[in-house]
Amino acid sequence: MDHFLYKDGQLHAEDVALEDIAEAVGTPFYVYSAATLTRHYKLFSEALQPLPHQVCFAIKSLSNLAVLKLLGDLGAGMDVVSGGEYLRAKAAGVPGERIVFSGVGKTREEMKLALTGGIRQFNVESEPELHALSEVAHWLGLTAPITLRVNPDVDAKTHEKIATGKKENKFGIPISKAREVYAQAARMPGIQVVGIDVHIGSQLTDLAPFEAAFQKVAELTEQLRADGHTISRLDLGGGLGIPYTRSNEAPPLPLDYGAMIKRTLGHLGCEIEIEPGRLISGNAGMLVSQVIYVKEGEDRTFLIVDAAMNDLVRPSMYGAHHDIVPIVEAAPGAEMQDYDVVGPVCETGDTFAKSRAMTVLHEGDLLAFRSAGAYGAVMASEYNTRPLVPEVLVQGDHFAVIRPRPSFDEILKRDTIPSWL
Numbered sequence: 001m002d003h004f005l006y007k008d009g010q011l012h013a014e015d016v017a018l019e020d021i022a023e024a025v026g027t028p029f030y031v032y033s034a035a036t037l038t039r040h041y042k043l044f045s046e047a048l049q050p051l052p053h054q055v056c057f058a059i060k061s062l063s064n065l066a067v068l069k070l071l072g073d074l075g076a077g078m079d080v081v082s083g084g085e086y087l088r089a090k091a092a093g094v095p096g097e098r099i100v101f102s103g104v105g106k107t108r109e110e111m112k113l114a115l116t117g118g119i120r121q122f123n124v125e126s127e128p129e130l131h132a133l134s135e136v137a138h139w140l141g142l143t144a145p146i147t148l149r150v151n152p153d154v155d156a157k158t159h160e161k162i163a164t165g166k167k168e169n170k171f172g173i174p175i176s177k178a179r180e181v182y183a184q185a186a187r188m189p190g191i192q193v194v195g196i197d198v199h200i201g202s203q204l205t206d207l208a209p210f211e212a213a214f215q216k217v218a219e220l221t222e223q224l225r226a227d228g229h230t231i232s233r234l235d236l237g238g239g240l241g242i243p244y245t246r247s248n249e250a251p252p253l254p255l256d257y258g259a260m261i262k263r264t265l266g267h268l269g270c271e272i273e274i275e276p277g278r279l280i281s282g283n284a285g286m287l288v289s290q291v292i293y294v295k296e297g298e299d300r301t302f303l304i305v306d307a308a309m310n311d312l313v314r315p316s317m318y319g320a321h322h323d324i325v326p327i328v329e330a331a332p333g334a335e336m337q338d339y340d341v342v343g344p345v346c347e348t349g350d351t352f353a354k355s356r357a358m359t360v361l362h363e364g365d366l367l368a369f370r371s372a373g374a375y376g377a378v379m380a381s382e383y384n385t386r387p388l389v390p391e392v393l394v395q396g397d398h399f400a401v402i403r404p405r406p407s408f409d410e411i412l413k414r415d416t417i418p419s420w421l
């Protein structure tokens, strides 16, 4: 459920008409609903009750400081995958003890940043990383709390670019090798083992792969405890999928996910951490755009809109589907037409939808891409020197620009021409 609904024939985010935002901000822009973000965070937190738990929002899905502040104030922790994201979490007021650091390529600089700034744990993904972290922590006279990210070799049955839990993926330590690496970790200076981490992929629409992975984590917990390690936290990663179409998809709900976690891991007495990104932010955001031209091709009609692949790359990168809806509600029984919805970028890949049946649209009409809150604005670029798309946050009947559109002057000033040219 989200808070983007038609009221009096106009699409609203909560109580704000998207047309009013378009008038104030210009198009294209991202808009997020504070109520939806809040609701999704609470669904997860409630689903894990009564287990001790920490929900760590995966910042990489949507990293605007205003969003992080909103979630952090509700009690959310943060899952970061870079020094930059760590600094974002801190800048949003999230204390270090609620930040977990994931990622296969943490540099020594990033380790130092998190160790000195405060960190809940590092999710370590390889032996070389473990050695580096031990060195850095020891040198600083600090202790790094760690989990090892294990790769359980299960098929997440999702898009190949976002599956991470198979042995051919670059992520984690093979679960068969885990006991050996934990034994090494226990002997290393500056390292304190606190738990186990697993994350098998994104946009999973079935609980079975999660359950298979979590069962392996349960077995490993018992083995590691028998080996003498303290395993008090289990970080289960993110990955729960969302419906991208209104019609047929029904991915599992956080409540079912929580029940499955309690069933498979509840008896171990561990604190449970989860790292949802997409399920919190995905359906909490839309990308609003305007039709520039309606172009009649030989055998199709192109809707050329002012958003492009640089603003929302998911369709061209993953072949992802986004529902596209008009801002002015279509009358019941209104005429429909098939459109190829494309942006202005000079690439054929700059296509959002092919032969999509939509109500008839004209130059100047506004439309919205649904489910664009996750992996939308964060992946945006300025390809074709298109200014970085702005972001807007709505709460109740008011809205604020939480990242303004840069001016062309600002964009051009970032480049410097060397004196010898």
Ligand SMILES: *Cc1c(COP(=O)(O)O)cnc(C)c1O
Pocket (backbone or CB within 6 Å): 058, 060, 061, 079, 102, 103, 199, 201, 202, 203, 237, 238, 239, 240, 275, 276, 277, 278, 279, 374
């Ligand atoms: C991407 C990622 C997440 C979030 O995944 P979602 O599918 O957005 O929930 C969580 N943890 C790690 C380690 C990730 O890489």
